[in-house]
Amino acid sequence: MRRTSAFNVIAVLAGLAFLYLPIGILVIYSFNASRLVTVWGGWSLAWYRELLHDDAMIAAAWTSLRIAALSSTAATVLGTLAAVALTRAGRFRGRLLFSGMAYAPLVMPEVITGLSLLLLFVAMNIDRGFWTVAAAHTTLTMCFVTVIVQSRLIGFDRSLEEAALDLGCPPLRTFMTITLPLIGPAVIAGWMLAFSLSLDDLVIASFTTGPGATTLPIRIYSEVRLGVKPEINAICTIMITVVALGTIASSVIAKRGASRRAREGLGIQM
Template sequence: MAAKPTGKMRCRLTSLSRFNIASLALGFAFLYLPIVILVIYSFNASRLVTVWGGWSLRWYAEFFGDSAMIDAAWMSLRVGATSATIATLLGTLAAVALSRGERFRGRMLFSGMLYAPLVMPEVITGLSLLLLFVALNAERGFWTVTIAHTTLTMCFVAVVVQSRLAALDRSLEEAAMDLGCDPLRAFAAVTLPLIIPAVAAGWMLAFTLSLDDLVIASFTTGPGSSTLPIRIYSEVRLGVKPEINAICTLVIGLIAIVIIVASAASKLSGARGESAAPL
């Protein structure tokens, strides 16, 4: 029989539990209290950011009436959707190459170059892309920012998709090829449906990273193509306006929705991968 906890053991367990709860509360407060304050003050009726003047939707109306902010938000959405789609396509192909071609020549170099943006400082990445576009005499604007964000986010998509491919049973593709499918058709009919949730999660992660980026976009953007983070940063340098709180609250809500959907897709992908894994 297991020994019953003594009084000293109960005291230690209680103090440990209280310590864990206090640590968890402090951690959440450190992470999310500034965001909660920002969201609350986005409904402030006062023009002064630090003075509460009652509840109001005034600053949300100000945002939707600000054509410059709307253009910047639309620019960010277009860049994010386009770069995420391209990054998802290229990242998925790269993940398939790394998972299904373990012994091809140059695999180590290819893998290192693919994952380099994960550890490379964004300042270096942005500066190198700026020098490339200047050398090519490319006009900086929508496409240069899109290419830069694709370079940044493709490696994240590859990591997500490759982790799902590693959990799948390759004998499923081999069985499809034994039944007459060529490798491309076997991948499309068997493997792709199993990794679709991971592909979707990779797209959402790439979209979120693109929507949030400031450093690389500031190096590669041009006149008339400022993204929303650049516009917000330029406005904040002149002083924080209540309208900025409203804009940031909308961005937080959008990113929260994307993260929730990505997490759900990732869990679904994991469940399908485990069901398809060999016993």
């Protein structure tokens, strides 16, 4: 039995403090009664109430939520189809190019991705705004969905699909009724990750946005350059809460899916 040394405990605590202490300070100071964000003036919900009257911030948050929902849904559909093609289509012509293009946003700097998309929209004479940001975020997040769903499909037991096909079920119906429910936790986890990445993105959105499509990260960045306001701490706390709840929900869904697959596997063996 390995003993936990003091060095390991200190290293873990230091790492957790480095990661989460700034977030904790931000959350605490969002309840600060003082207008000076660096001076503690007691507990208060005043800045959350002020946030309700900040129409520009609320509009930016609503825009970010709509873009995140649309782009994550499109990325989930396209990423799932790409994962199915990479795992089920075999060695088709152009597979290497297809997989390279699908995984490129994982390793490509966001500045390059944003600039290339900007040049594409300018060359096609497309007005930048809500739809260009949504398309850019779909391009960014699709690869993450592909990786998550592909990892689930690699270890997928195809005997159930083969049984359905042998009984005369069409391939599309087999996928919708057999395959998709079994890989559902991975698909949902991919959607949540895509939603979080879209909600958080600043670099690509700054290249592809236009008038009337200011996202929340862009709005926060533009205001922070003039000084941090207490309302920014409040909206950031709300964003942290939303992302944390999404992460917890994704983890719970994944664990339930894993336990269900384990029970099904045990039932098949028996």
